[in-house]
Amino acid sequence: MTSPVGRASTTVATERAPLRSARAASVYREILGAILDHRLPPGTRLPEDEVGAVYGASRTIVRSALEALSHEGVVSIEPNRGAAVAHPTVAEARAVFEARQLIEPRVAATAAERAVEADIAMLRRQMEAEHDALHAGDHRRAIVLSGDFHNSIAAIAGQPVFASFVRELVVRSSLILSLYWRRREATCATPAHGALITALATGRSGEAARLMDEHIADLLDGLDLSERETRPVSLADMLALRR
Amino acid sequence: MTSPVGRASTTVATERAPLRSARAASVYREILGAILDHRLPPGTRLPEDEVGAVYGASRTIVRSALEALSHEGVVSIEPNRGAAVAHPTVAEARAVFEARQLIEPRVAATAAERAVEADIAMLRRQMEAEHDALHAGDHRRAIVLSGDFHNSIAAIAGQPVFASFVRELVVRSSLILSLYWRRREATCATPAHGALITALATGRSGEAARLMDEHIADLLDGLDLSERETRPVSLADMLALRR
DNA sequence: AAGCCTCGGATCGTATACAAACTGTGCTAA
DNA sequence: TTAGCACAGTTTGTATACGATCCGAGGCTT
Numbered sequence: 303m304t305s306p307v308g309r310a311s312t313t314v315a316t317e318r319a320p321l322r323s324a325r326a327a328s329v330y331r332e333i334l335g336a337i338l339d340h341r342l343p344p345g346t347r348l349p350e351d352e353v354g355a356v357y358g359a360s361r362t363i364v365r366s367a368l369e370a371l372s373h374e375g376v377v378s379i380e381p382n383r384g385a386a387v388a389h390p391t392v393a394e395a396r397a398v399f400e401a402r403q404l405i406e407p408r409v410a411a412t413a414a415e416r417a418v419e420a421d422i423a424m425l426r427r428q429m430e431a432e433h434d435a436l437h438a439g440d441h442r443r444a445i446v447l448s449g450d451f452h453n454s455i456a457a458i459a460g461q462p463v464f465a466s467f468v469r470e471l472v473v474r475s476s477l478i479l480s481l482y483w484r485r486r487e488a489t490c491a492t493p494a495h496g497a498l499i500t501a502l503a504t505g506r507s508g509e510a511a512r513l514m515d516e517h518i519a520d521l522l523d524g525l526d527l528s529e530r531e532t533r534p535v536s537l538a539d540m541l542a543l544r545r
Numbered sequence: 546m547t548s549p550v551g552r553a554s555t556t557v558a559t560e561r562a563p564l565r566s567a568r569a570a571s572v573y574r575e576i577l578g579a580i581l582d583h584r585l586p587p588g589t590r591l592p593e594d595e596v597g598a599v600y601g602a603s604r605t606i607v608r609s610a611l612e613a614l615s616h617e618g619v620v621s622i623e624p625n626r627g628a629a630v631a632h633p634t635v636a637e638a639r640a641v642f643e644a645r646q647l648i649e650p651r652v653a654a655t656a657a658e659r660a661v662e663a664d665i666a667m668l669r670r671q672m673e674a675e676h677d678a679l680h681a682g683d684h685r686r687a688i689v690l691s692g693d694f695h696n697s698i699a700a701i702a703g704q705p706v707f708a709s710f711v712r713e714l715v716v717r718s719s720l721i722l723s724l725y726w727r728r729r730e731a732t733c734a735t736p737a738h739g740a741l742i743t744a745l746a747t748g749r750s751g752e753a754a755r756l757m758d759e760h761i762a763d764l765l766d767g768l769d770l771s772e773r774e775t776r777p778v779s780l781a782d783m784l785a786l787r788r
Numbered sequence: 789a790a791g792c793c794t795c796g797g798a799t800c801g802t803a804t805a806c807a808a809a810c811t812g813t814g815c816t817a818a
Numbered sequence: 819t820t821a822g823c824a825c826a827g828t829t830t831g832t833a834t835a836c837g838a839t840c841c842g843a844g845g846c847t848t
Contacts, residue, residue: 381565
């Protein structure tokens with residue numbers, strides 16, 4: 303592990319369409335990892351040369367990685383302006399969670415029907431890792447693992463289309479959380495994951511769906527979306543923030 | 546309209562993450578259009594130089610367009626092998642329609658709540674255009690317009706995340722239809738679109754959802770997925786087919 | 789003093805050159 | 819005759835050079 307992101311996700315939610323070159327894929331993963339665990343906050347510029355210098359890659363490679371990230375909505379690219387870590391609006395945040403609330407309960411139900419013992423064991427390991435990270439005060443890692451948990455469930459459901467949707471939604475949620483998360487103490491509702499595992503292990507698809515729905519509703523509830531709604535509109539406020 | 550695809554979609558389901566360069570976006574649209582209306586069948590190789598020669602673009606541009614297409618699952622890229630029009634398997638076909646069946650009814654319901662008169666008028670125009678194309682025996686155009694119809698509903702619903710998912714699913718469906726469509730006569734069940742418009746116009750969200758669900762089930766029903774299921778597995782069968 | 793303009797640095801857009809990889813063909817040897 | 823191999827042609831992978839664009843700084847004008 304010589305890379306700067308030594309402790310990136312273990313589940314390695316593999317990108318939907320594998321980048322052709324291994325180098326581009328590597329840069330892609332590094333940047334994604336940095337965004338996921340909030341080392342790169344929303345809005346951070348990602349100049350091609352600079353990124354390339356960091357990872358020892360040429361602009362060609364970096365460009366390919368950035369384009370891939372932009373297709374997933376984690377990076378936004380403006381023509382002639384370059385790439386930056388995406389900065390989801392309140393409306394986007396709502397839309398993402400709305401989509402999660404439709405898709406993930408269904409995915410959880412399917413996962414409950416198909417999960418075998420090894421799957422459950424893996425989920426337990428992930429949850430423990432998340433728990434450990436939380437206890438160690440490693441919030442960055444905890445948030446990444448929490449996302450992995452959702453991705454793993456999608457993987458267990460064995461429906462690749464949904465899995466890729468969930469993957470994208472989870473990644474974007476990470477960005478949203480870093481912008482709009484309200485209660486820093488109640489971190490990511492780990493107990494919800496435990497209950498979910500139980501439902502999955504016992505094959506109760508209906509309950510799994512219900513728990514997932516509640517879990518996501520809970521996450522959404524932890525967001526502070528209403529009051530900032532008008533904030534970015536006011537230029538005065540933005541200037542005040544700068545001074 | 547000097548382009549070879551003069552009659553591409555009018556709704557122009559704009560790509561999710563706009564390609565940075567206008568040239569790349571143009572190549573992207575041309576290829577996508579050609580895939581959508583089945584001029585480029587699944588499996589067709591897309592060598593960078595060749596595509597570039599056709600559109601008078603350099604490989605850099607073509608590459609960017611192909612990568613974008615591959616992120617949407619319409620083109621598959623294998624490292625060192627290049628790009629080809631995707632060739633969805635039976636399993637993928639099922640997965641895509643399963644996803645549509647979850648997402649689109651919900652989208653239709655939302656659209657029913659939000660549709661204004663102009664929206665309904667647009668849908669009617671699209672349906673008529675589809676109808677005309679069908680009467681003129683222009684199946685290529687009809688299939689594109691049919692996809693546009695679904696995209697428009699998603700646009701009306703005003704939920705960008707769902708809209709982009711629908712867009713991707715619709716595009717992939719076009720590929721699936723060209724491979725697995727069984728009954729060539731009953732083309733795309735236009736009456737279903739008419740009923741849907743009525744439900745949307747009268748704001749009956751529940752009925753819109755139900756109609757959409759049935760419509761997609763109907764599409765799925767028109768696919769010939771079962772018998773080919775085992776075919777690609779057996780090498781002997783494949784060889785037998787060749788002779 | 790405020791607004792406008794020009795210029796310079798930084799960054800992106802694109803083409804292209806060269807290297808690496810893969811495919812298929814034809815030759816050679818068993 | 820057939821298996822293996824070497825080589826040539828084609829296509830992709832990558833770096834880089836050069837031009838275009840954008841943004842901000844500083845000076846100039848009013």
